[in-house]
Amino acid sequence: MKNERRLGTLIGVVGAVLALSGCDDPLVPVELIEKARVLGARLEVEGAPExxxxxxxxxxxxxxxxxxxELDLETGYALQACFAEWSPSDLPACKGEPFARAERSTPDARAPVLDLVLPEYPADARVPRLxxxxxxxxxxxxSDEGGERCAPNAAPLRVSFDLELPGPDDxxxxxxxxxxxxxxxxxxxxPPASARExxxxxxxxxxxxxxSAHVIRVALPERAREAVPPPIEGAPEFESLLVSHFATHGELERAFSPLPGTGTSLDVTVTWTAPATAPDDGELARFWFVVRDGRGGADFVERAVCVVPN
Structure with a gap:
C-alpha cells in the first residue's frame, strides 16, 4: 500500500506540473515568459507552513x-477543492462534491489562493488525494455563468493541482x-528586489x-530534500527535485534542471544572455525559480536585473 502511495504520487505530481506550466506555442521557448502563465502551486498547512x-x-x-x-498582473479566479478520482491516463476529476471554493470577481494583483479545511477521507479511498x-x-x-470560464475580456488559465494526502502512519x-x-x-x-518599474x-x-552572458547558480540546502520512506526496492533513498527557471527577457540555457534522488549535489547552474537592445533608462528583466519535490511540495521565488545599453 505504501509503495502504491509513493508511485501514485510521482506520476500524479508530474501531471500536475504539466497542467500548471504548459506553454501552448511550440515556437516559443518554454523558459520565456511572453504572456500570462501559471508556473506552480504551493500548499501550506495553517500553523505549519513547511x-x-x-x-x-x-x-x-x-x-x-x-x-x-507586465508588472503587477491583475487576476480574478474561480477555484474549488475536492477529493480526487485519480487516473493514470488523464487529469484527475472530483470524486464527490467540492468541499471548498474560492472566487475573486474583482481582479487585483494579489496571488490567487484557496483556503480549505480538509474533511475526513472517503471511506472507499485507498490512496486519498486532494x-x-x-x-x-x-x-x-x-464568467458570471459559472464553470471554469472567464469573462470575454480575460485570458483563461486553467489549473489542476493534485497531491497525495498522508495516511495515519505516514x-x-x-x-x-x-x-x-x-x-x-x-x-x-x-537578493530579492523591490523595483516595480x-x-x-x-x-x-x-x-x-x-x-552580456551571465551565470545563475541555485544552491539548494540539504534540507531542501528528504529521505522517502519506505524505500521501494531499487529506488533512490531520497526524493528527486526539479528546479525550473523562467525569464521575461533574454535567453536562458534551458527551462528545467532535474536533481535525481541518487545524486549528491543540489547545485544548479544555468546561463542567461541579456537581450541585444534596451532603452536608455534600462529594461527590467524578471526571473522566476520553482523547485518541486515530486510529492506535491514546492517553493518559488522571483529575482530581477536591469538591462542597460552599452
Missing part, C-alpha cells in the same frame, strides 16, 4: 504562482525551500549590459 499536505480537520492554503511580462482545480483569469474576472511531506541566499548571479549574492536604471537591481 508541511505540504494537511491531515483531516486541518486548515490549509493553496497559493498559485501566476506570472506575466485536487484543486479551476480557472485563473488574467486581466479579468471569472511522516508528513515537507515543502522544499528556496532561501534568499540560494541564488547567485555571476558569483555574487542575488520597467525603467530600472539606478534602482535596487543588478545592472547588466545588453548582449
Amino acid at each position: 508541511r505540504a499536505a494537511p491531515a483531516p480537520g486541518e486548515s490549509a492554503r493553496v497559493r498559485f504562482l501566476v506570472v506575466a511580462p 485536487l484543486v482545480r479551476g480557472v485563473i483569469c488574467a486581466d479579468g474576472a471569472p 511522516a508528513p511531506n515537507l515543502n522544499p525551500s528556496l532561501p534568499d541566499d540560494a541564488l547567485t548571479l555571476d558569483g555574487e549574492a542575488w 520597467t525603467a530600472c536604471r539606478e534602482l535596487d537591481v543588478p545592472e547588466v549590459p545588453v548582449g
Whole structure:
C-alpha cells in the first residue's frame, strides 16, 4: 500500500506540473515568459507552513504562482477543492462534491489562493488525494455563468493541482525551500528586489549590459530534500527535485534542471544572455525559480536585473 502511495504520487505530481506550466506555442521557448502563465502551486498547512499536505480537520492554503511580462498582473479566479478520482491516463476529476471554493470577481494583483479545511477521507479511498482545480483569469474576472470560464475580456488559465494526502502512519511531506541566499548571479549574492518599474536604471537591481552572458547558480540546502520512506526496492533513498527557471527577457540555457534522488549535489547552474537592445533608462528583466519535490511540495521565488545599453 505504501509503495502504491509513493508511485501514485510521482506520476500524479508530474501531471500536475504539466497542467500548471504548459506553454501552448511550440515556437516559443518554454523558459520565456511572453504572456500570462501559471508556473506552480504551493500548499501550506495553517500553523505549519513547511508541511505540504494537511491531515483531516486541518486548515490549509493553496497559493498559485501566476506570472506575466507586465508588472503587477491583475487576476480574478474561480477555484474549488475536492477529493480526487485519480487516473493514470488523464487529469484527475472530483470524486464527490467540492468541499471548498474560492472566487475573486474583482481582479487585483494579489496571488490567487484557496483556503480549505480538509474533511475526513472517503471511506472507499485507498490512496486519498486532494485536487484543486479551476480557472485563473488574467486581466479579468471569472464568467458570471459559472464553470471554469472567464469573462470575454480575460485570458483563461486553467489549473489542476493534485497531491497525495498522508495516511495515519505516514511522516508528513515537507515543502522544499528556496532561501534568499540560494541564488547567485555571476558569483555574487542575488537578493530579492523591490523595483516595480520597467525603467530600472539606478534602482535596487543588478545592472547588466545588453548582449552580456551571465551565470545563475541555485544552491539548494540539504534540507531542501528528504529521505522517502519506505524505500521501494531499487529506488533512490531520497526524493528527486526539479528546479525550473523562467525569464521575461533574454535567453536562458534551458527551462528545467532535474536533481535525481541518487545524486549528491543540489547545485544548479544555468546561463542567461541579456537581450541585444534596451532603452536608455534600462529594461527590467524578471526571473522566476520553482523547485518541486515530486510529492506535491514546492517553493518559488522571483529575482530581477536591469538591462542597460552599452
